[in-house]
């Protein structure tokens with residue numbers, strides 16, 4: 379193919395069942411314009427290193443499984459084009475700040491555990507009846523949704539925790555992903571607000587361990603901007619502490635199911651595109 | 654699968670290595686180093702002023718030493734450290750309360766993060782820091 383270029387990949391190999399210590403292997407690959415790091419890994423596995431392990435699935439930046447440390451930056455292998463890295467030698471390691479399962483596979487368990495700690499779901503204590511036995515839908519205006527919509531795009535790839543300098547030394551810091559989700563649910567007008575999450579986010583390893591290095595937002599492949607969500611969370615916590623801006627018991631009213639059905643019926647379905 | 658490997662934490666390297674991250678990532682490091690530098694100075698300062706207890710003569714000698722050119726330079730570096738820390742501290746104070754950072758918006762590629770959105774503020778505080786450092790330098794070295 380025109381414009382092909384030989385690139386050397388230095389890959390950190392480690393098989394805990396066979397190796398006592400990790401080691402680096404180099405693989406030369408002929409790379410074409412547009413080829414991603416993930417495609418290069420497939421090529422290396424097919425032609426040079428059949429035992430090479432990594433994790434990937436969707437190969438389109440949606441599943442969040444192919445995060446790795448490419449040239450010292452946490453990146454999605456499937457969204458990173460080799461030639462865009464503008465380097466003849468490319469180093470690939472598993473994501474730092476996580477345990478390493480094998481070769482390029484990190485163990486994302488700490489990410490998921492921290493995510494669950496912030497109760498990433500709607501909590502509505504004033505309307506238990508509706509939560510337990512829904513009779514309709516909580517109403518939300520487009521503006522109310524915009525307040526948190528950006529933070530719903532998180533794919534739980536964990537790149538932000540690999541980038542975060544606090545996570546680098548504090549194993550218990552909730553980290554950008556979980557704190558972002560804490561804000562995402564707290565800012566949702568169908569939720570009671572941050573009060574039900576104070577035990578995790580307003581604690582020693584919570585929001586205030588963020589020192590605004592901004593590395594998470596730099597690394598995030600989905601434009602979620604976790605650093606911003608954390609500062610918004612801090613603002614909410616600080617305002618609350620000083621007794622300002624306390625959200626009234628949140629406003630989302632319930633639209634009865636019959637009305638939801640009626641509203642849906644009023645929508646004309648789009649014209650068929652397939653016979 | 655249960656995995657018993659310890660996390661490969663970057664540790665202090667994770668604080669120090671700002672690599673290809675944005676300018677503000679370097680300021681994070683600078684803020685930490687200057688903050689620690691200021692704390693170290695406070696300790697030294699207490700040790701230094703305690704010399705007054707050794708009598709007027711010893712104190713006068715020490716003050717003469719501090720008036721010498723090498724100490725002037727050190728004094729200036731300390732001043733510059735404090736100016737950087739204070740100016741960047743003002744930026745952090747504002748940004749950590751989510752000011753100057755825009756509003757949440759649908760992520761559309763190419764993404765513009767809040768760090769980029771508050772960059773004008775970064776420039777303003779850095780230019781202010783530079784001006785203060787120049788002013789302080791001129792009044793210290795060319796009184």
Ligand code: HEM
Nearest residue numbers: 588589590684685688689691692695738739742743745746
């Ligand atoms: C006008 C003066 C000052 C301002 C505006 C200021 C501002 C700040 C701010 C906002 C932070 C928190 C940053 C973060 O989120 O990590 C901070 C951290 C810090 N400050 Fe200051 N500060 C000032 C003076 C001082 C002085 C005099 C000292 C030393 C005695 C000092 C030592 C520190 C230290 C050690 C940290 C922690 C650094 C870190 O965690 O990375 N600061 N400062």
Ligand code: SF4
Nearest residue numbers: 532533535536538598
């Ligand atoms: S916030 Fe961004 S970087 Fe962090 S887990 Fe979610 S998608 Fe990945």
Ligand code: FES
Nearest residue numbers: 435437442444456
């Ligand atoms: S393979 Fe799914 S995000 Fe890369």
